[in-house]
Amino acid sequence: xxxxxxxxxxxxxxxxxxxxxxxxxxxxxxxxxxxxxxxxxxxxxxxxxxxxxxxxxxxxxxxxxxxxxxxxxxxxxxxxxxxxxxxxxxxxxxxxxxxxxxxxxxxxxxxxxxxxxxxxxxxxxxxxxxx
Amino acid sequence: xxxxxxxxxxxxxxxxxxxxxxxxxxxxxxxxxxxxxxxxxxxxxxxxxxxxxxxxxxxxxxxxxxxxxxxxxxxxxxxxxxxxxxxxxxxxxxxxxxxxxxxxxxxxxxxxxxxxxxxxxxxxxxxxxxxxxxxxxxxxxxxxxxxxxxxxxxxxxxxxxxxxxxxxxxxxxxxxxxxxx
Numbered sequence: 001x002x003x004x005x006x007x008x009x010x011x012x013x014x015x016x017x018x019x020x021x022x023x024x025x026x027x028x029x030x031x032x033x034x035x036x037x038x039x040x041x042x043x044x045x046x047x048x049x050x051x052x053x054x055x056x057x058x059x060x061x062x063x064x065x066x067x068x069x070x071x072x073x074x075x076x077x078x079x080x081x082x083x084x085x086x087x088x089x090x091x092x093x094x095x096x097x098x099x100x101x102x103x104x105x106x107x108x109x110x111x112x113x114x115x116x117x118x119x120x121x122x123x124x125x126x127x128x129x130x131x
Numbered sequence: 132x133x134x135x136x137x138x139x140x141x142x143x144x145x146x147x148x149x150x151x152x153x154x155x156x157x158x159x160x161x162x163x164x165x166x167x168x169x170x171x172x173x174x175x176x177x178x179x180x181x182x183x184x185x186x187x188x189x190x191x192x193x194x195x196x197x198x199x200x201x202x203x204x205x206x207x208x209x210x211x212x213x214x215x216x217x218x219x220x221x222x223x224x225x226x227x228x229x230x231x232x233x234x235x236x237x238x239x240x241x242x243x244x245x246x247x248x249x250x251x252x253x254x255x256x257x258x259x260x261x262x263x264x265x266x267x268x269x270x271x272x273x274x275x276x277x278x279x280x281x282x283x284x285x286x287x288x289x290x291x292x293x294x295x296x297x298x299x300x301x302x303x304x305x306x307x308x309x310x311x312x
Contacts, residue, residue, distance in 0.1 A: 009301060012254045014274055017247025018170050028166070029159045035184050036154065036191050057225055 135160045141199050150194070158187055161204060165211045171270040172215040172263075174235070174255060176244040182218050186211045205284045212285065216263045235259050257307035261300055268293055269300040 135156060143153035165186060170179035190197075190210050197206055226234060239245050239252050247255070258266055264286065271277040271285075279290045286293065 009305070012250055016167070016171070016274060017245055017251040017255070018167075018174075018176070019244045019246050020166075020176060021244070025163055025166075028162045029155060032158050032162065032184055032187050033155055035188055036151070037188070054221060054224060 137203055141197075141203060144194055144197070154191055154194070157190075157203065157207075161207050162187075164204075165207060168208065168270070168275070169211050169215050171274060172212075172267060173218055174259070175238070175242065178218065178222075182211070182214050186214045189214065201284055205281070208285045212267055215267075219263060253308060253311060254304070256311075257304040260307060261303060265296050265300045265303075268296045269304075272297050 140153050140156055143149040144157075146153075162183070166179060166183050169182045169186070170176070173179050173182055186207070190207060193210075197203070236252055236256055239247070239255055258269060261269060268282060268286070271282055272279075279293050282288075282293050283290050288296075
C-alpha cells in the first residue's frame with residue numbers, strides 16, 4: 001500500500017535539522033578506535049550520562065529513604081515512650097488502690113480484735129440469733 | 132584511500148592479526164551512517180556520540196558472533212538500534228512523558244547543533260511520541276529513504292508489517308500536528 005503524504009508531511013522538509021561540531025567526522029574513526037579494547041579484552045561500554053544521572057537519582061532516593069526511616073523510628077520510639085509512661089501510671093494507680101484495700105482490711109481486723117468479736121459472732125448477729 | 136570490499140573485510144575480521152585494522156575500516160565506512168541513524172533516534176549530539184561509541188565497542192567485543200549470514204551493515208544497524216533503544220529507556224526513567232515532551236522542545240530550540248525551524252521542532256516532538264521501533268522505521272524511510280527489504284533484515288520483521296508501521300507513524304504525526312496547531 002502506498003502511503004500518500006499529506007500536506008503536513010509535505011511541509012516538513014526531509015533535510016535533517018541536526019548538525020555536528022566542526023570536524024567531528026574527520027576525527028571520528030580515530031576517537032572510536034581509541035575506545036576499542038585490545039584483542040580478547042572485554043570491557044564494558046562507556047557509561048553514558050544518563051547512567052550517571054540515574055546513579056545520582058538513586059543515591060538521592062536512598063538518602064531520602066534513610067531520612068524517612070530515621071523519622072519513623074523516632075516517632076515510634078516517642079509513641080512507645082508515651083505508652084510506657086501510661087502503663088507505669090496505670091500500675092502506680094493500681095498499686096495505690098491495692099494498698100488502700102489492704103489498709104481497709106487491716107483496719108477492720110483491728111476493730112474486730114479490739115471488740116473481741118470473731119466471725120461466728122458476726123454471723124449470729126446477722127442471722128438474728130443474738131448474743 | 133582504499134576501496135571498501137565487504138567480503139575481504141569480513142575475512143580479515145576473522146583473522147586475529149588483521150582484525151583490528153579491518154575493524155578500523157568498518158568504523159571508517161559505517162561511522163557516519165550509523166551516527167545519523169542514532170542521532171535521529173536520540174536527537175542530541177552528545178548522546179548520539181556516546182551511543183555510537185558504545186555501538187562500536189559492542190560490535191568489537193562480539194565480532195566472533197558475526198557469522199556473515201547477514202550483511203555487516205545490517206548487523207551494525209541492529210546493534211546501533213538496540214543501543215539507542217536502551218539509551219532512550221534509561222532516559223525515560225528519569226523523566227515523565229510530559230516533562231520529556233516539553234523538555235525536548237526547549238532543549239532542541241536551545242541546542243547549538245539543531246538548525247531547524249518551528250515546523251521541524253514540531254516534527255521532532257511528534258516523532259519523539261512514537262514507540263521506539265515505529266520511530267526508527269519512520270526515520271529510516273522518511274529521512275534515509277531506506278528500502279523496506281533492507282529494514283526487514285535489520286528489524287527481523289516482514290515488509291508488510293514495516294509498511295503498516297510507517298503508515299501508522301505518519302498518521303500519528305499528522306494527528307500530533309492537528310492537535311498542536
